[in-house]
Amino acid sequence: MTIRANILAMQGYAPGEQLNDPDVVKLNTNENPYPPSPRVFDAIREALTSNALRKYPQPLGDTFRRAAGRALNVDPDGILIGNGSDDILTILTRAFVPEGGLIASPTPSYILYKSLADIQGARFEAVPFAAKWELDVERWPRGAHLSFIPNPNSPSGTRVPLTHFVTLAQQLAPAPLVLDEAYADFADGHGLALVKHAPNLIVTRTLSKAYSLAGIRFGFAVARPEVVRELVKVKDSYNCDVLSLAAATAAIEDQDYFRDVRAKILATRERMRWALTDLGFEVTPSHANFLWCRRADRDVKPLYEVLKARKVLVRYMSYARGPDGAPEGAYTGLRITVGTDAEADKLLTELKAIL
Ligand SMILES: *Cc1c(COP(=O)(O)O)cnc(C)c1O
Numbered sequence: 001m002t003i004r005a006n007i008l009a010m011q012g013y014a015p016g017e018q019l020n021d022p023d024v025v026k027l028n029t030n031e032n033p034y035p036p037s038p039r040v041f042d043a044i045r046e047a048l049t050s051n052a053l054r055k056y057p058q059p060l061g062d063t064f065r066r067a068a069g070r071a072l073n074v075d076p077d078g079i080l081i082g083n084g085s086d087d088i089l090t091i092l093t094r095a096f097v098p099e100g101g102l103i104a105s106p107t108p109s110y111i112l113y114k115s116l117a118d119i120q121g122a123r124f125e126a127v128p129f130a131a132k133w134e135l136d137v138e139r140w141p142r143g144a145h146l147s148f149i150p151n152p153n154s155p156s157g158t159r160v161p162l163t164h165f166v167t168l169a170q171q172l173a174p175a176p177l178v179l180d181e182a183y184a185d186f187a188d189g190h191g192l193a194l195v196k197h198a199p200n201l202i203v204t205r206t207l208s209k210a211y212s213l214a215g216i217r218f219g220f221a222v223a224r225p226e227v228v229r230e231l232v233k234v235k236d237s238y239n240c241d242v243l244s245l246a247a248a249t250a251a252i253e254d255q256d257y258f259r260d261v262r263a264k265i266l267a268t269r270e271r272m273r274w275a276l277t278d279l280g281f282e283v284t285p286s287h288a289n290f291l292w293c294r295r296a297d298r299d300v301k302p303l304y305e306v307l308k309a310r311k312v313l314v315r316y317m318s319y320a321r322g323p324d325g326a327p328e329g330a331y332t333g334l335r336i337t338v339g340t341d342a343e344a345d346k347l348l349t350e351l352k353a354i355l
Contacts, residue, residue, distance in 0.1 A: 109154065
């Protein structure tokens with residue numbers, strides 16, 4: 001069979017391991033350790049009628065759009081729904097990037113963007129972060145058809161001040177700049193309001209992390225309504241199903257529950273940060289639900305392996321280079337998701353025993 005050359009040549013995105021062992025403390029893919037809002041279960045039960053399942057879902061998710069518009073203070077017509085925010089990133093790539101076009105994103109960062117470029121037959125440029133994970137907008141390629149920047153960033157958990165995005169959006173206009181806010185729910189600020197000031201700025205969100213719905217697959221983008229009208233042409237007509245729309249709507253409506261879960265995660269994050277620092281890790285201050293942990297004195301890959309054997313799963317990551325100022329060569333570390341307090345205790349106990 002004749003498969004396109006760019007597909008044959010590409011590696012394919014490797015998602016984090018999903019072990020089917022209930023005893024494993026799973027701190028490797030930034031899932032939420034707490035259950036979703038009880039209202040989510042009610043909403044799914046209510047949606048389980050033959051009449052709802054028999055019919056196609058709302059193509060644009062209007063009920064969700066109204067609920068999210070109210071919860072986040074954005075224009076519902078400026079919301080595009082997706083089957084996970086990864087679906088949104090795919091829609092954006094298809095809409096904006098011609099074959100042979102250029103996608104840019106910072107490095108070290110989310111590696112899915114490179115896979116999207118490969119599938120599209122586009123070029124990809126990784127722009128190194130400056131020292132201390134700052135963004136040097138001067139280095140950004142002028143010809144990028146689409147730019148993706150996660151804020152907070154993964155794996156570092158760091159944030160870039162919003163003013164930089166306004167500057168970069170102006171520099172790139174009319175090409176779009178995508179602010180991937182998968183982790184903004186855990187940070188002190190977000191860029192949703194920037195969409196009003198920068199017509200080429202698009203913000204993406206997910207319900208996988210802060211709303212505990214990774215298994216449901218739901219994400220969305222916030223952009224100008226006239227941009228959303230074009231993006232709608234690119235997506236599958238029914239890209240979100242009845243059950244995920246019901247779940248996502250109930251979750252985003254329950255902002256009190258969201259704030260409670262968030263507060264618990266932030267408290268555990270700070271406790272884990274100091275405990276891991278005491279164990280000899282260099283832990284980057286995080287604005288997300290994970291911690292980026294490095295060691296100057298030893299390779300962390302064996303630590304990942306021994307932790308895994310002891311049923312604690314974290315993410316070992318290796319990049320070709322680090323931000324400016326990092327030592328030359330491969331840049332490695334452990335990205336550890338913030339779990340419950342009990343999960344954090346298990347991690348810390350095992351790490352103490354190993355070290
Ligand atoms: C988890 C994550 C996403 C994707 O979330 P889904 O909605 O589950 O597809 C997007 N961007 C970044 C940076 C992420 O870490």
